[in-house]
Amino acid sequence: MGKRPHVIAVPFPAQGHVKPLMKLAYKIASHGIKVTFVNTESTHKKLFTTSKDVEEQDNIVFTSVPSGSSRTAESQPGMVNVMKESMPGYFKELIEKITSSEKDEHITCVIADSSMGWILDVAERLGIEQVAFNPASVATLAFISHIPKFIESGIVDYGGQVMVPDKVISITESIPPWEVTGLPWSFLGLVGLEKVFFECCETSQQAIRQVKWRISNTFYEIEPAACDLIPGILPIGPLIDADAPRTSATAGSFMLEDLSCLNWLDKQSSESVVYVSFGSVAVMSKQQINELAFGLEISGQPFLWVVRADLTNEPTPDYPEGFLERVGDKGKIVEWAPQEKVLAHPSVACFLTHCGWNSTLECLSRGVRFLCWPSFADQFHNQSYICDVWKVGLKLEQAENGLMSRDEIKNKIGLLLSDENLIANAVRMKKVATETVSQNGSSFKNFEKFIKFLKD
Structure with missing residues (x-):
């Protein structure tokens, strides 16, 4: 009898990133696959303060690793670099601990937010299959995949600052263009945060290029042109859980919900x-x-x-x-x-x-x-x-x-x-x-394909 597959999932420590990956983790676990969901320590604390029932889910283990900083706002300027320097070592120790303690299971793959490419690098060095998870639209992913071209053509500089004001940027006629004031890393004119976002976008476009499996919380029918631009993209959304009982907190929320x-x-x-x-x-x-x-x-x-x-x-x-x-x-x-x-x-x-x-x-x-x-x-x-x-x-x-x-x-x-x-x-x-997540829908079939990969 073969070993039970075991997936490690690592989100970027922000509300909009943790929640969709956690939904995916629950969905994977419902197919009998064990999932270890790894947050930073501060995010782990937030989740267990607001969602008391997360521990009760079958096949899911929640754990944490230090982010490298005692500050709770990991997304603030400088914090991404701190995580990039410190988290790989902590994550490697966690993987080695799991591998040595669970003889009847094998780590099938590591699923990480695409903006956490350094986590995927650790998995690659350990010989574990890597999966990049994209929590935004595929159009956004397609846009940031053009960052090297934008820099080369002088549209943006190496820090993401726009060099061509009063212009829209288009990557194909089939996708709406981007205003230069509304790029994926634009953040209310706050240069420090815009630099952080730009670095995360650069990490994402590098991570997407290096992996075989690219999964996204979207569905093909709403952005077909963008999906066609990313080789091997696997739309498996929308990831929704609105039918959960009224009395339970929605998993992945950083704040207490007023029911x-x-x-x-x-x-x-x-x-x-x-x-x-x-x-x-x-x-x-x-x-x-x-x-x-x-x-x-x-x-x-x-x-x-x-x-x-x-x-x-x-x-x-x-x-x-x-x-x-x-x-x-x-x-x-x-x-x-x-x-x-x-x-x-x-x-x-x-x-x-x-x-x-x-x-x-x-x-x-x-x-x-x-x-x-x-x-x-x-x-x-x-x-x-x-x-x-x-x-x-x-x-x-x-x-x-x-x-x-x-x-x-x-x-x-x-x-x-x-x-x-x-x-x-x-x-x-x-x-x-x-329809897309129903039997024989496009996202349904894509998710079945992904589960088959995890179990093989």
Whole structure:
């Protein structure tokens, strides 16, 4: 009898990277394959603070290695280089420990976030098969694969700074172009963070080139031209878990989810609620928070608004005077929501979103329309797909003062709720997303192929 296959999965330590790889890990484990999920120590602590039930899953072991820094924000400037220098040694020790202690199992492969290429290097040196996991769109991956060409042609310098202002960059006519202010490593004009993102993008394009297996949380039907540009890409998404029990925390969340919003949604009319969330990173000024609050209020629609404690640059969120009293039960504000369950709820009509890739797939998969408010990295290009290619959402346009005005927010919500074409397109995309992961769907077949590789 052969040894049991054993997979090691290593995400980049950020919310949008950990969550999809953890979903993939659960899916792999459901096929009887053991998975050891390896986080940095600070990420491991966050997960086990918010998701008490992660240990109960069959075939999955959670462990951690030091990131090389006592600071918790590994994605801050300098932290990526610290991880790159320190983590390979710790990871090698972990692999050797597993190999020596588990005689009835063999490590089939190491699946690592493509931006953690140094982890894949360790696996290669140890003679273990490497798999690169891409948590963003394949279009983003295709774009960063062109980084050497961009540098050679003078479009960007060796640090990722754009050398050709007021220009769009296109890699093929079949994929929407990128504005130079919205590249995959653009980060609110913060040069330090943009450099970190650019280095991660460079690592990703190198990692994708060196491995045989390239898997991505997307599905072929929504970005076929991009998938055709990456040899051997295996779209296995959308990775969703909205059907998990209401009482359980969604695995992979860094923050405690407020499940009370689900009971509030139960009391709302079908397809009436505006769901508002900007992910785990975006920050707004007090003035913008006020405009958004007024916009939601004058829209006349019930709304569920996720307001993180650090969403505003003020010590605490400060709403317009009398706002909470005026909206009353028509609005529900929580610090963090079980997003996939929210989007799957029949009362939700549209999603005012930052257009992160996980949020984009979750919204597409539930037939919900988008109101787009991107702020950095790949979010701007995701918006182009949402509004210009799939035609399931609308863009918010800034006023001359740089703010999204209350009237713009109100008017776009009204359009989203009434546009029959947007409604029909959203329903159609839900059908496509459902079919691709169903029996004989393209992502279903791709995942079966991957499982066969892991078991052989």
